[in-house]
Amino acid sequence: MPAPLELLIESLRCLPGVGPKSAQRMAYHLLQRDRNGAKRLAGALDDALARLRHCSRCNSFTEAEVCERCASAARDPQLLCVVEMPADLAMMEQAHAYRGLYYVLMGRISPLDGIGPRELKLDRLLARATDGVVQEVILATNFTNEGEATAHYVGEMLRARGLKVSRLARGVPVGGELEHTDVGTIAQAMVERRSL
C-alpha cells in the first residue's frame, strides 16, 4: 500500500467509532468518489483548529474571546445553566424555555474514561458561577448515570459556596403514555409530583 494511503487510513482512525475497516472504506471513498469533499474537509479541519477557541465565559466553541450569547444584553446574567455538550445547549435553546446564560462542561465525570473533576476543569465553572452576579445554577446534564453523578458533584460544589442550585425536572415526557414509559421514570414522577 502506498505510504500516503496508509497514513490517511491511519489518520482517519482518530475519528470516534471508526475502526480499521471503516477507515479503509472512508479513504477509498474520498480518493475515488469525493476528492472535493476531502479537500474541503482538510481545509475545514485546519480552519476550525486555527480559529475556534473556548469562550472565556461559557466554555463553548467560539471565534471571539467571549461568544455572542454570553455578550448578549438580552440574557438574564443571574441564571446559569450547566450542560454537558454544545449539542445539549442547542436543544435547550430550541426548547425556548430559558433566557439565562450557559456553561458547557465539554464532557461529564466518567471515571471509566479517566475523566474526573480536574479533567473537566470544574474550577473554571466554580469561578464563573461565583462571579457575584449569578444567583441560580440550573444543572442540565443528562439523566444518565454519568450525567447524574456530574450533577451531584457540581451541585455539592456550588451549594457549598452558598449558591442556589436546581436540576431539570424528571418525569413523564410530554405526550408520553404511562403504558409506554419505563417504571423508573414513573417512580421518579411519583416522588417528585407537583401539588396543583
Add this chain to the structure above:
Amino acid sequence: MPAPLELLIESLRCLPGVGPKSAQRMAYHLLQRDRNGAKRLAGALDDALARLRHCSRCNSFTEAEVCERCASAARDPQLLCVVEMPADLAMMEQAHAYRGLYYVLMGRISPLDGIGPRELKLDRLLARATDGVVQEVILATNFTNEGEATAHYVGEMLRARGLKVSRLARGVPVGGELEHTDVGTIAQAMVERRSL
C-alpha cells in the same frame, strides 16, 4: 454556532455513513480531545490527494505512474485478476494462491447508485486486457448481486474479444460445516461439483 464549527461538521458529512449527529460528535471530539489527530488528518488528506494517483496498468492507488506490483518481473503477465476494490486485492494477496497481475475496478456496476459500465471506465479494463500479453482474465468480484452482475458484464465483454475468462469458484467455505452453510451456497456447490 460559529462558522468554522458549522463548516467542519458539514465537511465531515462527506465521509460515508456519517450523518448529522455523528458529524457533530466527531467535530467535538476532534476539537476537544484530539487536536493532534485532527491536524494529522488534515495533513494526511492533503498529502494523499496530492500524491496518490491511479496506476496506469492496474488502476489501484500508487505514487508512481506504474505501481510496484505491476512493474514486478516476478509476476506472470499472462494472468489478469479483476477485483472490485484495493481491499479485495489485499485479500487475494494474503491468500498466496495467485502470482499474476491485477486490475482494480474501484467499484462495481450498481444501477441504483448510477454506476454503469461507463462510470466504471470499463474501456480502460478492455484496453488493459487486450494488450496481447494477457491470456486469461480471472473475475474475482464479490459474490453479491452487484458483484455477480459486474462479473457477467465484464465476462461477456472480454469473451467477445476472444479472451479466456474465468471466475473464482463458489462453494462451501474451507472449514465450513454443511449444517451452518446457507442453502444457496450448498446448491451452488452441488451444481459446480468437481470430479475427483
